Amino acid sequence: MSMPFQSFLEPGQIVQHPDFPEWGWGQVQSAIGERVTVNFQNEGKVLIDASRVELKLVQG
Numbered sequence: 001m002s003m004p005f006q007s008f009l010e011p012g013q014i015v016q017h018p019d020f021p022e023w024g025w026g027q028v029q030s031a032i033g034e035r036v037t038v039n040f041q042n043e044g045k046v047l048i049d050a051s052r053v054e055l056k057l058v059q060g
Contacts, residue, residue, distance in 0.1 A: 009036055015055040017048070025058050 009015065009031040015038060017023050024041030031037075034051040048055065 009050065009055065009057075014058040016058055017046075018054065018056055 009028045011028050011030055013028045014025050015028060016025055017038075017040070020043070023043040023046075026038035026040035026043075026046070029037040029039055029045065031050070034049050036048045036050045036055065037045060038048060038055070039045050
């Protein structure tokens, strides 16, 4: 049995999406398992599967 994925991100951290730099920076709203909700400057709220996308931490 494999371990469930756990995101290292926490609410309040600032991140960027590696595939969509035009979204600007985003603030993590919630991180539950692999499901991370981020509010981006130019895209708004986006639900991201952190087991598939490695968000880039801008500041912690």
